[in-house]
Amino acid sequence: MTTISPTRASARTPRRRPGPAPAPKVTDALAVIAGVGLGLAIALAFWGESFGALRAPGGWYELAARLCALVGTYLMLVMVVLMTRLPWLERSVGQDRLVRWHRRIGGWPIALIALHIVLVTWGYAQASSVGFLKQFWMFIVHYPDILEAIAAFLLLVTAGVTSAKIARQRLRYETWWIVHVSVYLALGLAFFHQIRIGVMFITSPVARGVWIAIWLGVVVSIVSFRVALPMGRNLRHQLRVDSVAHEAPDVYSVIVSGRALSRLAVSGGQFLQWRFLAPGLWWHAHPYSLSALPRPPYLRVTIKGLGDQSRAVARLKPGTRVIVEGPYGTFTRHRLMTSRVVLIGAGVGVTPLRALLEDLPSSSAVTVVVRARSAAHVIHGRELAELVERRGGQYYELCGSRDEVRLDERTMRGLVGDLRDADVYVCGPSDFTDAVAEIARRLGAPPDRLHYETFSF
Ligand SMILES: Cc1cc2nc3c(=O)[nH]c(=O)nc-3n(C[C@H](O)[C@H](O)[C@H](O)COP(=O)(O)OP(=O)(O)OC[C@H]3O[C@@H](n4cnc5c(N)ncnc54)[C@H](O)[C@@H]3O)c2cc1C
Numbered sequence: 001m002t003t004i005s006p007t008r009a010s011a012r013t014p015r016r017r018p019g020p021a022p023a024p025k026v027t028d029a030l031a032v033i034a035g036v037g038l039g040l041a042i043a044l045a046f047w048g049e050s051f052g053a054l055r056a057p058g059g060w061y062e063l064a065a066r067l068c069a070l071v072g073t074y075l076m077l078v079m080v081v082l083m084t085r086l087p088w089l090e091r092s093v094g095q096d097r098l099v100r101w102h103r104r105i106g107g108w109p110i111a112l113i114a115l116h117i118v119l120v121t122w123g124y125a126q127a128s129s130v131g132f133l134k135q136f137w138m139f140i141v142h143y144p145d146i147l148e149a150i151a152a153f154l155l156l157v158t159a160g161v162t163s164a165k166i167a168r169q170r171l172r173y174e175t176w177w178i179v180h181v182s183v184y185l186a187l188g189l190a191f192f193h194q195i196r197i198g199v200m201f202i203t204s205p206v207a208r209g210v211w212i213a214i215w216l217g218v219v220v221s222i223v224s225f226r227v228a229l230p231m232g233r234n235l236r237h238q239l240r241v242d243s244v245a246h247e248a249p250d251v252y253s254v255i256v257s258g259r260a261l262s263r264l265a266v267s268g269g270q271f272l273q274w275r276f277l278a279p280g281l282w283w284h285a286h287p288y289s290l291s292a293l294p295r296p297p298y299l300r301v302t303i304k305g306l307g308d309q310s311r312a313v314a315r316l317k318p319g320t321r322v323i324v325e326g327p328y329g330t331f332t333r334h335r336l337m338t339s340r341v342v343l344i345g346a347g348v349g350v351t352p353l354r355a356l357l358e359d360l361p362s363s364s365a366v367t368v369v370v371r372a373r374s375a376a377h378v379i380h381g382r383e384l385a386e387l388v389e390r391r392g393g394q395y396y397e398l399c400g401s402r403d404e405v406r407l408d409e410r411t412m413r414g415l416v417g418d419l420r421d422a423d424v425y426v427c428g429p430s431d432f433t434d435a436v437a438e439i440a441r442r443l444g445a446p447p448d449r450l451h452y453e454t455f456s457f
Contacts, residue, residue, distance in 0.1 A: 020265055073109070149189065233324070236263070239323070241317065243255045244315075270331070271327065271328055291352075292354060346371040348455070354384055407435070433453075
């Protein structure tokens, strides 16, 4: 069986590409481009507009309808770009924050496009002196691509509704994901009615060119970063399951081997999306953090069985093909601001901490605190202890039920002392990370030196 351990690492220090540093300047440039794009979308609504047209019956309604459509669609495109895994955004902002931004924008496109439908129908109804419903029917019967646009809107509403927290908690992740992916179809369906009946696009080739260029930019970023880049990476590395090792109750390490892994640029603490090409598993990808830095030709993830996919990894056969996307995440040494580092993990949350510990600069003074239900539930405890010992740091295991062993302010102060001069990395269930972050703040840790990874988006 193949194992990845600190001892093996010291026997042969492998060559590997370190994970790239964040690119805040590129991120700022992307923010400026997004702002310019929004300005253009607003400008397009006024393109070729005249006071004469505005004073005509329904004129103001039609202008407001165009504004809602263009800004709503543009925000929708921004939401898509946030999720295209642009490498500069992924490593500067982090996927969890990008997902939060994506969700925060979420309601606006739907509301604006709904308003567009009402306003444009109202405006045209006034211009033709007919009722609202009659005008709506005339759109469906006489205008090209309107049925497709209505279908697109219904798909968007479905994606929005199923993304609400209450619905997400009730749906299987895979169901939610399929509904969400249908947004690409919705965008495709909506595009043609914009170009073929949008007044400014019919009358001005320049306006049409600008709008098509914005859409093309989005399509290129989807194809490049969601399709071509992962495809190239997987063709290069040709990953396969090498072995599966039991680590703790319900926890297994999957060791994967591949080609040219010294060229995979990854930082300790990052995660990848893993798709195991085995029956029943091949069609969904799940995020798992590397639980050790790559040891070419091997990678390792350590997985706790929580649901269908994560339980099934225990039965993976050697030789099973693996497709990955990533690496992603900002829970890395690039966020370090001091030379004192405190790593606190609970349960399977120690996995990214284990890889991060290996990746910290040799000058870092480290303290590692691991929380687990019992000694048998500590994951990679020996490896963590060895790595900490080599650095001359402190390693603590707090084992026992929550009632028996409390990780409260007094205990934390006893273990890690004052945190004013430290970077604190926390990973575990969200109630654990929230509680530890609160205690760390009380022990003086400044907010910008508190770094979390929660295993949910
Ligand atoms: C950044 C990140 C890193 C992670 N690293 C690890 C790790 O190193 N080891 C580990 O054991 N677990 C890790 N997880 C958690 C792991 O992804 C989930 O436990 C796993 O996807 C559950 O899938 P399931 O089908 O077995 O369970 P389900 O019953 O389908 O889901 C259990 C929980 O996981 C969530 N989940 C399911 N699929 C996904 C998905 N594709 N993306 C995001 N969330 C999902 C569900 O919303 C639910 O809350 C990580 C999660 C994230 C977001």
